[in-house]
Amino acid sequence: MVNVKNISKVFGGIQPIWLFVIAITVFFSFMSEYFLTTGNFMNILVQTSTIGLIALGMTYVMINGNIDLSVGAILALSAALAVDLQSYGLPVALFAAISAGILLGALNGLIVWKTGVNSFIVTLGAMIGIRGLVFIYTKEQSFYASDFAFSDFGISTIASIPTLGVIFLVCCLIMHLVLTKTGHGRNTFAVGGNREAAADAGIRVGRHMLINFMIVGFFAALAGITLATQMGAATPNLGRDYELWTITAVVLGGTKLAGGFGSITGTLGGVLAIGILRNGMNLMQVPAFYVLVILGAILIAVLIIDQKVNRKSGQEVNV
Amino acid sequence: MTAPATNNNQRSVDASIKPVLRLEGITKRFPGVVALNNVSFDVRAGEVHALLGENGAGKSTLMKCLAGKHQAEEGSIVLEGQKVSFSDPMEAKQHGIVLIHQELSLVSDLTVAENIFLGSLPLKWPNRVDWKKLRSDTDKILSRLQCTFRADDLVGDLSIAKKQMVEIARALVFTPKIVVFDEPTASLTDHEKPVLFNVINSLREHGVGIVYISHRMDEIFALSQRITVLRDGEYNGTVDTAQTNEDEVTKLMIGRSLELDHSSKPTEFKENVLEVRNLSVEGVFKDISFNVRNGEIVGMYGLVGAGRSEIAETIFGLRRPSAGEILLEGESVTVKSPHDAVARGIALVPESRKEQGLVLGLNCRDNITLSTLGSVSSLGVMSPKKELEIYEKYQRELKIKTPGWAQKVGNLSGGNQQKIVIGKWLTTHPKLLILDEPTRGIDVGSKAEIHALIKDLAKSGYAVLVISSEMPEVLGVSNRVIAMYSGQITAEFNADTVTEDELVQAITGQHKPASGTPLHAAGV
Numbered sequence: 001m002v003n004v005k006n007i008s009k010v011f012g013g014i015q016p017i018w019l020f021v022i023a024i025t026v027f028f029s030f031m032s033e034y035f036l037t038t039g040n041f042m043n044i045l046v047q048t049s050t051i052g053l054i055a056l057g058m059t060y061v062m063i064n065g066n067i068d069l070s071v072g073a074i075l076a077l078s079a080a081l082a083v084d085l086q087s088y089g090l091p092v093a094l095f096a097a098i099s100a101g102i103l104l105g106a107l108n109g110l111i112v113w114k115t116g117v118n119s120f121i122v123t124l125g126a127m128i129g130i131r132g133l134v135f136i137y138t139k140e141q142s143f144y145a146s147d148f149a150f151s152d153f154g155i156s157t158i159a160s161i162p163t164l165g166v167i168f169l170v171c172c173l174i175m176h177l178v179l180t181k182t183g184h185g186r187n188t189f190a191v192g193g194n195r196e197a198a199a200d201a202g203i204r205v206g207r208h209m210l211i212n213f214m215i216v217g218f219f220a221a222l223a224g225i226t227l228a229t230q231m232g233a234a235t236p237n238l239g240r241d242y243e244l245w246t247i248t249a250v251v252l253g254g255t256k257l258a259g260g261f262g263s264i265t266g267t268l269g270g271v272l273a274i275g276i277l278r279n280g281m282n283l284m285q286v287p288a289f290y291v292l293v294i295l296g297a298i299l300i301a302v303l304i305i306d307q308k309v310n311r312k313s314g315q316e317v318n319v
Numbered sequence: 320m321t322a323p324a325t326n327n328n329q330r331s332v333d334a335s336i337k338p339v340l341r342l343e344g345i346t347k348r349f350p351g352v353v354a355l356n357n358v359s360f361d362v363r364a365g366e367v368h369a370l371l372g373e374n375g376a377g378k379s380t381l382m383k384c385l386a387g388k389h390q391a392e393e394g395s396i397v398l399e400g401q402k403v404s405f406s407d408p409m410e411a412k413q414h415g416i417v418l419i420h421q422e423l424s425l426v427s428d429l430t431v432a433e434n435i436f437l438g439s440l441p442l443k444w445p446n447r448v449d450w451k452k453l454r455s456d457t458d459k460i461l462s463r464l465q466c467t468f469r470a471d472d473l474v475g476d477l478s479i480a481k482k483q484m485v486e487i488a489r490a491l492v493f494t495p496k497i498v499v500f501d502e503p504t505a506s507l508t509d510h511e512k513p514v515l516f517n518v519i520n521s522l523r524e525h526g527v528g529i530v531y532i533s534h535r536m537d538e539i540f541a542l543s544q545r546i547t548v549l550r551d552g553e554y555n556g557t558v559d560t561a562q563t564n565e566d567e568v569t570k571l572m573i574g575r576s577l578e579l580d581h582s583s584k585p586t587e588f589k590e591n592v593l594e595v596r597n598l599s600v601e602g603v604f605k606d607i608s609f610n611v612r613n614g615e616i617v618g619m620y621g622l623v624g625a626g627r628s629e630i631a632e633t634i635f636g637l638r639r640p641s642a643g644e645i646l647l648e649g650e651s652v653t654v655k656s657p658h659d660a661v662a663r664g665i666a667l668v669p670e671s672r673k674e675q676g677l678v679l680g681l682n683c684r685d686n687i688t689l690s691t692l693g694s695v696s697s698l699g700v701m702s703p704k705k706e707l708e709i710y711e712k713y714q715r716e717l718k719i720k721t722p723g724w725a726q727k728v729g730n731l732s733g734g735n736q737q738k739i740v741i742g743k744w745l746t747t748h749p750k751l752l753i754l755d756e757p758t759r760g761i762d763v764g765s766k767a768e769i770h771a772l773i774k775d776l777a778k779s780g781y782a783v784l785v786i787s788s789e790m791p792e793v794l795g796v797s798n799r800v801i802a803m804y805s806g807q808i809t810a811e812f813n814a815d816t817v818t819e820d821e822l823v824q825a826i827t828g829q830h831k832p833a834s835g836t837p838l839h840a841a842g843v
């Protein structure tokens with residue numbers, strides 16, 4: 001019995017997704033000489049930071065037992081605001097962009113809380129509606145950054161690490177600490193694991209859900225800004241499908257779709273896995289559509305393995 | 320005191336002792352049911368006040384109204400002389416009212432410590448969980464409850480009895496004014512109960528007012544100072560425990576004396592339906608051999624964790640045996656899955672109805688016909704008429720109390736939920752019926768009905784295996800009793816001749832296995 005426990009602890013210690021990340025890193029190192037270079041890794045970090053930032057917030061929402069499909073649309077709206085309002089000064093533009101994200105997140109959260117309608121439906125509606133707002137606001141035009149500081153930021157570095165990458169990693173750390181160390185973080189798990197039990201125990205279920213929707217709104221807006229700094233522009237179609245990639249990354253990272261279980265470290269692994277796969281296959285010159293087929297297949301395969309592993313440890317019986 | 324006091328003057332004999340808590344004229348309706356009608360109830364500091372009533376009488380509902388989970392439509396709550404009202408469980412908790420739920424209300428992906436402190440995690444500035452305090456506080460509580468599991472264990476990995484202890488541990492998180500225990504012993508065995516009773520008594524000595532809900536008369540008489548009885552959602556009297564007896568209380572509860580279960584045990588056994596030979600599951604149970612014949616009731620008695628449920632699960636195809644064989648009607652079989660088991664005529668009424676037996680979101684009718692959809696449908700289309708017929712038959716036979724077939728099972732009282740599970744399995748017309756704790760949480764009246772039902776089923780030819788932690792139950796219904804201790808069969812007895820001492824010794828491992836002659840071999 002002791003042995004079985006120890007083994008499962010060792011496996012529990014290293015999340016399966018990180019084993020996967022290591023495996024594909026080794027694989028691509030052999031397949032392409034450009035892969036294992038610092039420059040390429042910085043590339044991957046910047047490329048994944050957009051989805052990565054949203055995924056941080058999405059992890060909270062999903063552990064909480066909800067889902068947010070409107071993040072891609074929020075990203076587009078915030079990017080448009082951040083670029084378009086630069087004529088009023090960069091601080092105003094950024095403030096407006098972030099506020100829009102938090103407010104829309106709050107709106108999603110409030111509707112889910114007060115009406116009890118499933119978050120899938122609520123945010124599906126929000127996704128469509130907000131995307132419509134983006135088109136109304138931009139009149140189907142792209143905006144270009146007028147403030148050079150804005151686009152320079154996107155390619156700047158701190159101690160030769162891209163600033164966007166640093167921002168993402170710092171956010172990871174903060175979100176990890178909040179999730180594991182704070183009352184809000186732990187209650188997020190409790191609500192997702194058993195909403196009724198949490199409510200019975202006196203946890204203010206609705207408030208925690210609202211806060212988490214605001215968090216994901218914030219991160220979608222932040223991702224919109226960082227993406228716009230990279231492109232020096234905002235297009236109305238920005239962030240399409242991002243909700244799907246985000247959810248994919250979070251689920252790859254081991255967060256339960258049903259809620260109650262998950263981690264930021266897992267999500268980081270999930271985001272990196274997708275980033276590395278895309279980058280590596282790109283270097284190997286795999287045609288883009290094949291990349292999608294492979295990514296889809298890998299998602300399903302990883303989840304099947306994950307479920308097998310989880311089942312085994314779940315079958316352990318105490319006598 | 321002969322007649323139960325029903326008017327107010329008589330009831331407040333001890334008017335000198337002021338109650339800490341008074342519920343006055345509480346009325347609560349659910350769609351189609353008046354769950355509570357003008358019910359009053361009070362609790363004094365330092366007393367155990369038992370709340371009694373049949374399944375569905377409204378006990379849990381009354382306590383949920385108190386604890387902020389439901390809001391009463393009429394009536395008021397007076398706590399320490401002040402009128403209060405709680406809009407959610409948090410507010411009730413802040414006023415010192417703790418409800419230990421009847422149905423486990425735990426988060427399986429969290430640790431024991433986090434579950435015990437659910438909703439009241441110790442925090443440091445700004446919002447950090449104080450893990451050190453959490454762990455040390457939890458350890459203190461766990462040692463007080465003599466629990467063997469640890470603060471960091473995942474609740475999902477614990478057995479039901481241990482989960483129940485986690486639930487109970489919540490009462491000790493801070494010093495409350497009122498603690499309500501809603502059937503806390505339903506999944507505990509005689510082993511863990513004394514620990515709980517000690518805790519209750521020490522809370523009481525500290526001046527906490529305790530409400531104790533249970534269907535077990537012995538517990539109620541051992542623990543309580545007063546007893547209040549609800550009947551069909553109405554207040555039906557309060558009596559001092561010292562001045563009453565079981566019969567009187569039962570009469571208050573069901574309006575008549577309890578008809579003793581006079582139906583006789585089955586006597587005619589034919590050939591083996593089930594025979595188990597040297598069955599083992601690594602690390603769970605070992606070398607299990609027994610048989611159950613047509614028309615026979617075999618009881619399986621032991622402490623929780625002795626491996627009884629696991630044996631049932633193995634026979635039912637939920638676990639793979641690591642050694643040994645299972646014979647059905649003389650033929651060696653491998654039961655691959657529950658589906659396979661049902662097809663072979665095995666039915667298992669599991670011990671935890673909420674987690675294993677019911678789809679809480681479905682209505683009563685659909686739950687009852689769940690296992691037998693094949694027989695109520697033709698070409699894959701279900702016949703609502705046939706479904707309803709089946710539902711009505713079992714609703715009548717088992718006396719299931721519900722406003723109608725369309726009621727969601729999740730809204731039924733605990734006891735009625737259990738009846739639905741039993742009904743569901745009877746619809747599959749099994750040859751072998753395995754009942755794991757069949758009367759857990761069921762009131763005395765329905766319990767007698769279910770016991771009679773089990774005997775009737777056996778007499779009509781079913782082979783029945785009853786797993787129970789209640790000695791009167793195993794002795795009362797079964798022909799033979801198999802005693803288990805720590806994953807092994809320690810002895811087998813004739814239920815009509817065995818003494819309580821012998822049984823207790825056998826399930827605590829003090830029995831000399833030499834004297835445990837297999838009775839079936841001796842032709843008893």
Ligand SMILES: Nc1ncnc2c1ncn2[C@@H]1O[C@H](COP(=O)(O)OP(=O)(O)OP(=O)(O)O)[C@@H](O)[C@H]1O
Pocket residue numbers: 349350352353354372373374375376377378379380381421720721730731732733734735760762
């Ligand atoms: N949420 C709900 N919705 C609808 N009806 C309900 C709900 N909760 C309880 N009821 C009904 O209210 C009545 C009282 O139920 P309650 O659970 O209080 O009974 P109880 O006395 O606790 O029974 P038991 O001994 O079986 O636990 C029952 O008829 C039940 O079906």
Ligand SMILES: [Mg+2]
Pocket residue numbers: 378379380421501732733
């Ligand atoms: Mg109840």
